[in-house]
Amino acid sequence: MRDIASILPLSVDRVSFTGEGRKLVDVVSFAVPAGGLTVLLGPNGAGKSLTLRLCHGLLKPSAGEIAWANGAAGRVKRHAMVFQKPIMLRRSVEANIAHALAAAGISGIERRQRCGAALDRFGLGERAAQPARLLSGGEQQRLAIARAWALRPELLFLDEPTSQLDPAATRQIEELLSGLVAEGITVMMSTHDLGQAKRLANRVLFLHRGRLVEDRPAADFFAGPLAPEARAFLAGELIW
Known part of the structure; x- marks a missing residue:
């Protein structure tokens, strides 16, 4: 599963992102070590999704630096x-996973093995030949996670992965994420769902x-946040 050198920790150093004539991410710094589940929490428009995209490399910071351990990027x-x-x-369903593996340069027997393992691991074996777009919302999210898992990531980013799902599908996704953390995959996800953050987050x-x-x-945060904005958010107040 792992190369000799880990890509973690991920270091985010004074990162900003400017759009629409203003700073949408404003001088943010943190590090993501190996292990556990980190939740990006906050109201809509707080910059959670942008921060994930910056970390994943889908966007380039306007200022600051994002660096992986050992120059892995x-x-x-x-x-x-x-x-x-x-x-x-x-x-x-199966072809969606195979395509992601092919794009990553995985071919032949290994690609078939990884596809089979992902279908089994995420309970999609019976759906393998079905069109992916005809799956339910929860099944599509499971497939998206299975497709990412097949790439054998050290760090998995998820952007509000259950916000459009019903409670049963949400519970299933949360159980899968807890399982991934137990397997040793580091997870970083955004949510504005306080209950979900309490159930899943280590940080x-x-x-x-x-x-x-x-x-x-997480335990310290929910026991008594230090920032007034966080206290107001936990109290259910609207913050802008």
Whole structure:
């Protein structure tokens, strides 16, 4: 599963991102060590999704630096991302996984083995030949996670992965994520769901207006946040 040198920790150093004439991410710094599940928490518009995209390399910072351990960014990509609305190709369930592996340079027997393992691991074996776009919302999100898992990432980014799912599908995805962490995959996800953050997070990064206002172990954060914006958010107040 792992090369000799880990890509973690991920270091985010004074990163900003400017768009629409203003700073949408404003001088944010943190590090992501190996292990556990980190939640980016905050109201809509706080900069959670942008921060994930910056970390994954889909966007370039306007200022600051994002660096992987051992200079890994230019050599190897062992991080993957799952989006709020899964992106499904007009192909079968199995072909969606195979396409991602082919794009990553995985071919032949290994690609077939990884496809089979992902289908089994995420309970999609009976759906393998079905068109991916005809799956339910929960099944599509499971497929998106299976597709990312097949790439064998050290770090998995997820952008509000259950915001469009019903409670049963949400519970299933949460159980899968807990299982991935138990397997040794580091997870970083965004959510504005306090209950979900309490259930899953080892660590909370609380964002407000593009700024990181609190970075604490989850148990400490929920026991008593230090930042007034975080206290107001936990109290159910609207913050802008």
